[in-house]
Amino acid sequence: LLVDDDPLIGKTLVDLLGLHGYTAARAESAEQGLEMLAEGGFDLVLLDLRLPGMSGFEAGARVREVHGPYLPVIIMTAFGDPVAVRRGYESGADDFLHKPIDTPALILKVRAFLRLKSTHDELARSREEAQARARDLARLHEIGRDWSLIAEPAEFNRMLTQRLAGLIGAPVVGIALQDPETRAMEAALPVHGLPDDRARSFRYVPRPEY
Numbered sequence: 001l002l003v004d005d006d007p008l009i010g011k012t013l014v015d016l017l018g019l020h021g022y023t024a025a026r027a028e029s030a031e032q033g034l035e036m037l038a039e040g041g042f043d044l045v046l047l048d049l050r051l052p053g054m055s056g057f058e059a060g061a062r063v064r065e066v067h068g069p070y071l072p073v074i075i076m077t078a079f080g081d082p083v084a085v086r087r088g089y090e091s092g093a094d095d096f097l098h099k100p101i102d103t104p105a106l107i108l109k110v111r112a113f114l115r116l117k118s119t120h121d122e123l124a125r126s127r128e129e130a131q132a133r134a135r136d137l138a139r140l141h142e143i144g145r146d147w148s149l150i151a152e153p154a155e156f157n158r159m160l161t162q163r164l165a166g167l168i169g170a171p172v173v174g175i176a177l178q179d180p181e182t183r184a185m186e187a188a189l190p191v192h193g194l195p196d197d198r199a200r201s202f203r204y205v206p207r208p209e210y
Contacts, residue, residue, distance in 0.1 A: 002026045003033035003059065004048040004076065013046065013101065020107050022114075028052075030059035037067060043117050044110060046097075049077040049088065057091045064092035070120050072113035076101065139167050154189060161192035174199065 002017075002024055004010045010026040017024040025042075027033035030051050037045070045063060049056035060073055075093040077084060085096060095109055142163065157175055165173040174191035178184070184205045191199040 001033060001036060001042040001044070002046045003030060003051065003056070004046070005029060005051055006048075009101075013106070016103055016106070017110065020110075022110060030054035030056065030062075033059060034062055034066070037063065037071075042071075044072045044113055045074070046106075046110075047073055047075050047093075049075055049079060049084070057087055060088065060091035060093055070117065072117055074109055074113065136167055139163055157188050158190050158192070161190070165192045174202075176202075176204070 002010055002013055004013070004026065005028050007028075010028075014024045014026050025036065027036050030047075031054055033045070033047070036042070047056050047059060047063075051059070054062075056075060056077070060075065063071060063073055072094050073092055074095045074097055075088045076097045076099060077088070078099040079085075080098060088096060094113065097106055097109065161173040161175065165171070170193075172191065172193035174194065175188040176185040177188045179186075182205070184203055187194075187199040187202040189196050189199055191202075
């Protein structure tokens with residue numbers, strides 16, 4: 001996302017990023033940029049400091065507050081004094097580009113920060129998947145533990161189907177019992193998500209090829 005109120009600079013940079021394979025959109029103000037970020041779909045922010053209304057310093061701080069520390073923010077500025085640079089970093093900037101923009105440096109910085117963002121996102125997904133697997137294993141462990149404590153078949157069926165429904169996110173979960181002589185399968189009551197009268201009507205006879 002490019003946030004710059006100058007239409008010529010904005011179009012030039014959006015076109016330049018497009019030539020290098022990066023899809024970019026432009027916001028004319030910090031307020032508009034924050035609204036666009038709230039809709040999602042952006043992996044990096046190029047933020048001008050001198051904007052109408054909310055300044056780039058305020059916008060950078062708001063981006064950090066709302067979107068956390070892992071969305072790269074590169075500030076573009078004509079201010080070269082150390083005070084402005086320090087204030088930019090304090091507001092949440094990851095790096096600076098001085099105007100007039102050195103376009104090769106812009107592309108290199110964008111490429112590097114997008115690579116870091118991609119690595120972070122992949123690690124976050126892997127962590128979430130590992131946590132989900134750990135939760136599933138914990139639920140299975142609870143099912144196995146509780147199994148040994150339940151003597152009544154109906155209570156066991158209720159516990160097992162409830163836990164499995166939570167584990168796999170299914171609205172209806174049941175256990176089917178097969179008669180070895182007729183091969184007919186009937187529901188073991190209770191069935192999670194079905195009243196007993198409907199569950200009793202379940203009957204299935206596998207075809208010979210199965």
